Every structure is written in structure tokens, then in C-alpha cells.
Amino acid sequence: MATIYDIAKLCKVSTDTVSRALNGSDHPINPQTREKILNIAKELNYRPNTIARSLASGKTRTIALLIPTITNDFYTQIAEAMEDGLTNAGYITYLCNTRRSIVKETEYINDIITRRVDGVIFSPTRVKPEDNLQNQKNIEDLLKYGVQVVAFGSRFSDISQVSVDTYKGAYEAIRYLISLGHRKIGFLDGLLAGTSKNRRKGYLDALKSEGIVHDERFILDGDLTLESGYKNARRLLKLPDAPTAIFAVNNLMAVGVLKAARDLGIDVPKRLSVIGFDDSILSELIEPSLTVVKQPLVDMGIIAKELLLDQLNGNHAFKTIKLEPALLKRNSCYYAY
Amino acid sequence: MATIYDIAKLCKVSTDTVSRALNGSDHPINPQTREKILNIAKELNYRPNTIARSLASGKTRTIALLIPTITNDFYTQIAEAMEDGLTNAGYITYLCNTRRSIVKETEYINDIITRRVDGVIFSPTRVKPEDNLQNQKNIEDLLKYGVQVVAFGSRFSDISQVSVDTYKGAYEAIRYLISLGHRKIGFLDGLLAGTSKNRRKGYLDALKSEGIVHDERFILDGDLTLESGYKNARRLLKLPDAPTAIFAVNNLMAVGVLKAARDLGIDVPKRLSVIGFDDSILSELIEPSLTVVKQPLVDMGIIAKELLLDQLNGNHAFKTIKLEPALLKRNSCYYAY
DNA sequence: CTGAAAGCGCTTACAG
DNA sequence: CTGAAAGCGCTTACAG
Numbered sequence: 001m002a003t004i005y006d007i008a009k010l011c012k013v014s015t016d017t018v019s020r021a022l023n024g025s026d027h028p029i030n031p032q033t034r035e036k037i038l039n040i041a042k043e044l045n046y047r048p049n050t051i052a053r054s055l056a057s058g059k060t061r062t063i064a065l066l067i068p069t070i071t072n073d074f075y076t077q078i079a080e081a082m083e084d085g086l087t088n089a090g091y092i093t094y095l096c097n098t099r100r101s102i103v104k105e106t107e108y109i110n111d112i113i114t115r116r117v118d119g120v121i122f123s124p125t126r127v128k129p130e131d132n133l134q135n136q137k138n139i140e141d142l143l144k145y146g147v148q149v150v151a152f153g154s155r156f157s158d159i160s161q162v163s164v165d166t167y168k169g170a171y172e173a174i175r176y177l178i179s180l181g182h183r184k185i186g187f188l189d190g191l192l193a194g195t196s197k198n199r200r201k202g203y204l205d206a207l208k209s210e211g212i213v214h215d216e217r218f219i220l221d222g223d224l225t226l227e228s229g230y231k232n233a234r235r236l237l238k239l240p241d242a243p244t245a246i247f248a249v250n251n252l253m254a255v256g257v258l259k260a261a262r263d264l265g266i267d268v269p270k271r272l273s274v275i276g277f278d279d280s281i282l283s284e285l286i287e288p289s290l291t292v293v294k295q296p297l298v299d300m301g302i303i304a305k306e307l308l309l310d311q312l313n314g315n316h317a318f319k320t321i322k323l324e325p326a327l328l329k330r331n332s333c334y335y336a337y
Numbered sequence: 338m339a340t341i342y343d344i345a346k347l348c349k350v351s352t353d354t355v356s357r358a359l360n361g362s363d364h365p366i367n368p369q370t371r372e373k374i375l376n377i378a379k380e381l382n383y384r385p386n387t388i389a390r391s392l393a394s395g396k397t398r399t400i401a402l403l404i405p406t407i408t409n410d411f412y413t414q415i416a417e418a419m420e421d422g423l424t425n426a427g428y429i430t431y432l433c434n435t436r437r438s439i440v441k442e443t444e445y446i447n448d449i450i451t452r453r454v455d456g457v458i459f460s461p462t463r464v465k466p467e468d469n470l471q472n473q474k475n476i477e478d479l480l481k482y483g484v485q486v487v488a489f490g491s492r493f494s495d496i497s498q499v500s501v502d503t504y505k506g507a508y509e510a511i512r513y514l515i516s517l518g519h520r521k522i523g524f525l526d527g528l529l530a531g532t533s534k535n536r537r538k539g540y541l542d543a544l545k546s547e548g549i550v551h552d553e554r555f556i557l558d559g560d561l562t563l564e565s566g567y568k569n570a571r572r573l574l575k576l577p578d579a580p581t582a583i584f585a586v587n588n589l590m591a592v593g594v595l596k597a598a599r600d601l602g603i604d605v606p607k608r609l610s611v612i613g614f615d616d617s618i619l620s621e622l623i624e625p626s627l628t629v630v631k632q633p634l635v636d637m638g639i640i641a642k643e644l645l646l647d648q649l650n651g652n653h654a655f656k657t658i659k660l661e662p663a664l665l666k667r668n669s670c671y672y673a674y
Numbered sequence: 675c676t677g678a679a680a681g682c683g684c685t686t687a688c689a690g
Numbered sequence: 691c692t693g694a695a696a697g698c699g700c701t702t703a704c705a706g
Contacts, residue, residue: 001482003682003683003684004683004684005683013692013693014692014693014694015683015684015685015693016685016686016692016693016694016695017691017692017693019683019684019685019686020685020686020692023684023685025685025686027686027691027692028691029691029692030691030692033691033692045481047447047450047451047482048451048683048684049392049451049453049682049683049684050451050452050453050684051388051391051392051397051452051453051682051683051684052392052682052683052684052685052698053683053684053685054388054684054698055386055388055389055392055682055683055684055685055697055698055699055700056683056684056685056686056697056698057684057685057686057698058685058698060388065432069417070407070413070416070417070420071410071413071414071417073408076407076408076413077408079407080406080407080408080434080436083407083432083434084434084436087441092431092448092452093431093432094429094430094431094432095402095420095430095431095432097417097420097421099417099421104424110384111429113384114384114385114386114387115387115388115429116386116387116388144382145338145384146338226622255622259622281563281619282618282619282622285563285592285596285619285623286622286623286624287623287624340698340699340700341699341700342699350676350677351676351677351678352677352699352700352701353676353677353678353679353701353702354675354676354677356699356700356701356702357676357701357702360700360701362701362702364675364676364702365675366675366676367675367676370675370676385699385700386698386699386700387700388698388699388700389682389698389699389700389701390699390700390701391682391700392681392682392683392684392698392699392700392701393681393682393699393700393701393702394682394700394701394702395682395701
């Protein structure tokens with residue numbers, strides 16, 4: 001493969017000049033020399049060697065996208081928004097799919113450092129509460145080696161992050177149900193450290209704001225799968241004084257609720273109102289279509305990218321940006337009977 | 338950051354020895370020397386510089402995954418299966434999301450060469466028929482610069498590829514409908530160059546195999562969106578002698594058919610049978626659940642990865658592997674009335 | 675088992 | 691506007 005040495009020889013200039021003509025440096029160059037270099041480069045089918053460039057410059061123009069899964073709309077929508085902007089800014093995206101394994105996350109972190117990635121957008125993998133500690137360690141590791149970091153979805157110290165006010169999302173959803181006359185409202189939680197706690201608090205505070213005493217039996221922990229939504233909904237619906245509305249902290253569990261109601265012959269929304277968290281094509285097309293709390297995923301992606309680019313350009317002030325979710329009303333809610 | 342020079346100095350050995358102790362080379366080393374080096378490395382918090390290593394060795398241990406979108410189960414399932422295996426083999430994945438833009442695809446190809454990526458798994462972006470030419474050019478470009486390539490979903494010359502027998506998938510689906518008594522079967526095509534042609538041929542051949550003369554009015558072109566499935570289904574269902582079954586070449590268009598039937602008050606499956614192509618959680622949970630032709634996505638990913646790894650290890654024989662789809666029967670098909 | 679030396683292909687102050 | 695020189699942090703035959 002042709003190198004700048006080959007070009008230099010043919011043009012009878014130094015490699016320094018070739019380098020400067022080719023890499024868009026702002027160093028002044030004689031227009032004729034430049035043109036000659038460019039022509040020869042084209043003739044030789046020259047392609048710069050990014051590896052060599054990175055070693056010499058200390059920058060790889062690579063950012064890592066560390067996410068728990070890629071088979072979930074939530075992350076791919078954020079990822080797509082980011083990847084697009086990053087590509088336009090001349091960065092490439094190194095995909096790190098942890099598959100919700102804290103071990104894989106840690107391996108990736110090591111790899112990111114080793115490969116001298118410039119920055120990382122970090123969505124922590126958290127299955128068990130103690131994973132949080134490792135997440136924190138991983139971030140510190142990155143920081144120690146000078147890797148720029150932006151996180152989302154969670155709160156860490158000393159780094160920029162973008163998150164959504166999930167407390168508010170849950171609060172508004174429950175207030176909406178109450179406004180329809182519901183007072184017995186089930187809550188399907190997800191065992192997630194962090195964000196899920198906020199949703200739960202939003203739920204409790206909304207009830208309190210209307211003077212409703214919450215019923216512990218109405219709060220059930222699940223694991224975010226459709227099956228767990230199904231199972232827990234069945235449990236709630238079989239109570240003698242069953243809830244007339246159910247709020248699930250994610251998308252799939254809400255679909256599980258719909259399925260459980262269908263199997264038990266309970267009409268949604270006439271006899272049971274349901275609200276989920278996070279939108280998807282499934283929520284839109286299922287019968288009845290689901291009312292959901294929608295997070296601004298594309299905005300999250302774009303903002304995370306902006307924050308990172310900002311840091312990469314030398315602006316190292318930490319910023320924490322919180323976005324608002326929106327209640328998307330469809331056909332799964334109705335007045336309490 | 339610590340380098341092998343720092344370690345060499347502290348251990349009083351050459352950098353050569355340090356390098357060999359650290360990078361798992363099979364060069365024999367005195368165990369005590371090795372241990373000392375390893376200890377000092379740990380003490381200094383040494384992390385190898387992959388960039389330098391790549392430049393010296395000529396290998397980046399990076400593979401590019403070039404796909405048309407990441408917001409589609411079809412690709413993310415393949416991608417996840419691959420990424421996993423590649424990570425285990427010590428490669429990282431450089432995500433190239435073309436967003437169905439042939440221009441972006443071409444830019445990525447250039448970037449892949451420039452970054453000295455070892456290999457690429459290539460799913461061509463094809464919106465217009467003429468994109469095919471550029472796909473071919475892009476592959477040739479990669480090959481010229483010694484990048485290993487494996488493609489899927491399509492047929493190219495001179496490279497390994499894994500694909501699914503979509504002809505057979507369509508053929509079997511139509512035969513199944515015929516076995517239920519259907520003779521007027523609509524076909525919603527997708528304007529895709531390549532694979533879609535096979536599905537159409539499978540459709541036509543299946544009809545012919547039973548001596549059914551196909552009706553041109555029953556074949557409609559769409560663009561793979563739910564909306565186009567909806568629109569085209571409405572057109573078919575409003576014909577005086579409307580089809581009693583519809584086959585759509587993808588997932589979303591089949592859902593569009595369901596929606597159209599619902600709006601027109603046509604019962605599925607009693608009055609209309611529907612089959613889609615490619616499975617998804619939506620197909621499974623929509624009412625009625627959709628019978629589909631399912632492609633073995635995980636297998637595709639794993640095999641593509643295997644083929645590439647094989648090439649990367651020096652085995653350059655081209656292989657073309659064709660997998661079988663399966664008809665997944667659910668509740669959207671019934672006897673013709 | 676160890677080391678000296680050359681090399682991978684660029685960039686970048688510095689001097690002119 | 692151009693060039694000489696050092697450097698980025700490793701690897702790898704080769705010789706000993």
C-alpha cells in the first residue's frame with residue numbers, strides 16, 4: 001500500500017510536506033505543490049493509515065458506545081441518534097454490547113483504555129444492586145487514563161450525564177389515573193437499582209398528593225420481562241379487591257399485563273386501565289394500544305453526543321442534563337368503574 | 338501512561354523481553370524474569386497501547402459490521418450473535434450503520450480501509466436497483482486493500498457469504514395457504530433488488546405447482562413499511578373478487594395487512610389468512626398472532642462470524658452457505674371459506 | 675533465554 | 691512555504 005514516502009519520492013518533496021498537504025493541516029503550503037501531491041496520491045490510490053496517524057497524534061477519533069443490549073428499541077434508538085452525529089463529526093463508533101453482564105462491561109472498559117479510545121458514552125449495566133459499585137470503579141478507571149466519559153440514565157459523580165426525569169413520568173401517569181377516578185392502582189416494579197426507585201417514588205408521591213394511602217399488596221417486583229408482567233398482573237387481578245389500574249415500569253411488562261387481563265377475561269380499558277413506560281411499535285399496535293410514558297430517546301442520544309464532543313474539544317466542565325418524559329395517551333385507560 | 342520502556346528500565350531488561358513477557362508471545366522467557374516484569378507492570382498500572390501494537394504488527398483485531406439499520410430486530414439479532422463471538426475471539430466490532438444510504442455505505446468503506454480494519458461483515462444497502470453496482474464496487478475496494486469480507490443476504494462474486502433460501506420460504510408459505518384451500522392469494526412485494534425477487538419467484542412457482550394461474554392484480558409493490566402494507570392490503574381487499582389470503586415479504590407490511598383487515602371489518606383468520614416474513618415480538622403478540630416465515634438469524638450471525646474468522650486465520654477459500662427458513666404457524670391462517 | 679536494531683506510517687514543534 | 695529530526699509505543703526476525 002502506498003505511503004507518504006512513496007508520494008514524497010515521486011513529488012520530490014519531504015514527507016512532512018506530503019503529510020501536511022494530505023491531512024488538512026492549516027499549515028500554509030504552496031498551492032502547486034499541494035496539487036501535485038494530491039494528484040500523485042490519487043494516482044497511487046493512497047489511503048492514509050489511521051493507525052499510524054493515531055499513534056503519532058495521540059488521538060484515535062474513536063468513541064465507544066457501551067450499552068446493555070442492542071436488541072431493544074430503547075438503546076438502539078438512542079444509539080442511532082448518537083452514531084449519526086458522531087460519524088458526522090469524524091468519529092467512529094466502537095460498539096460495546098455488555099448483554100447485561102457486569103463482567104463483560106469491565107472487560108470492555110479495559111479494552112477501551114487499551115485501544116486508546118477518545119471517549120465513551122456509558123450506559124451502566126445494572127442487574128444487581130452491587131453492580132453499581134463496579135460501574136463506579138469502571139468509570140474511575142476510564143477517568144484515570146484520560147478517557148472522556150458521558151453517562152446516561154444514572155447518577156455518578158464527576159462526569160457529565162443526561163437522564164430523564166422518570167420520577168415525574170411516573171408521577172404524572174399516576175395522577176392521570178387518579179383523575180380518571182382510580183384509587184386502587186397496582187405498581188409493577190423492575191428490581192433495577194437506580195431509575196426504578198424514582199418511578200416508585202413518583203408512584204407513591206402521586207398517591208399521597210391525593211390523600212390515597214398506598215396498599216403494599218399492590219406493589220410487586222418483576223424482572224422487566226413480559227412473563228413477569230404477566231405473572232404479577234395475574235396476582236394482582238386475582239385479589240378480592242383487585243386494582244382497577246396497573247402501572248408497569250417498562251414496556252414489556254405492560255404488555256404482559258394486557259395479556260393477563262385478556263386471559264382472565266378482563267376488559268381493558270373498561271375494567272382495567274394500563275400504563276407502561278417507554279414506547280415501542282408494539283405498544284402502538286397491540287390491542288388496545290398502550291398509554292405510555294415516553295422518554296425522549298433521540299434527544300438523549302443527541303445530547304449525550306453533544307456533551308461528549310464538547311469534552312473532546314477541551315471543555316471539561318461537567319454537565320448534568322435532565323429531560324422531561326411525556327405521557328402518551330392511547331386506548332388502554334378509561335374511567336374507573 | 339506507563340510504557341514498556343518504563344518497565345524495562347525498572348526491571349533492568351530490554352524492551353524486547355518486556356514486550357514478549359507481556360503480549361503472550363510463545364517466545365521462551367525465564368520464568369523469574371517474566372514474573373518480575375508482570376509484577377512491575379501491575380505496579381505501574383501498565384496498559385498496552387493497542388495502536389502501537391497494531392502499527393507494528395499490521396493487525397488491528399477490529400472487524401466492521403456494516404448494516405443498513407440498527408432499529409430493526411432483523412439486523413440486531415444477527416449483530417448480537419456475531420458481536421458476541423467476535424469479542425470472544427479477541428476482536429472488537431466497529432459499528433457501521435448506513436441507514437440505508439448508499440453514500441454512507443461508501444464513506445464507511447473508505448473509513449474501514451483507512452483504519453486498517455481486518456475484516457468486514459457486509460450487509461449491502463440496497464434501496465434502488467442501481468445501488469447494487471456500488472455495493473459491488475465497494476466490495477472490490479475492500480478486497481483490493483486486503484480487507485477480508487463476508488457478505489450476507491446477497492450474492493456477490495469472489496467472497497464468502499451466508500444467505501437464507503427465501504425462495505423456499507415463500508414457496509412453502511404459499512403451498513401452505515393452498516393446502517388450506519386458498520387459490521386467490523395476494524402478494525405484497527417490497528421493491529428490493531435481490532432477495533425479494535426470490536420470494537416472488539417462490540410465490541409464482543408455488544401457484545404454478547398447483548396449476549393455479551396467477552392474477553397480476555394480486556401482486557403489489559410496497560416499500561416495506563407498515564403503511565405500505567396497509568395501503569396495498571386495502572387495495573386488494575376492495576377488489577370485487579378479493580384474495581382470501583395475503584402473503585407479505587416482510588414483517589411490518591404483514592402487520593399493515595392485519596390493520597387494514599381490522600379497519601374493513603374483515604375477520605382474520607376466518608375471512609382472510611395472512612402470512613408475513615421474518616419474526617418479531619410484534620408478530621407474536623399482535624391479535625391474531627402472525628404466521629410467518631422465520632429466518633435463522635442467530636445462525637446467520639454465527640456462521641458469518643465463523644466464515645470471517647476462518648478467513649482471518651488464513652483460510653481464503655470462498656464459501657457460500659445457504660440456510661433454511663421455517664414456517665412458523667400461529668393464528669393468522671385458516672381454511673378458505 | 676536475551677538484546678541490538680530496524681521498522682510500522684504518520685505528526686509536529688522548531689528552524690530556516 | 692519547506693525540511694531535518696525526533697518521536698508515538700510497540701513487534702520481530704536475527705544474532706548471540
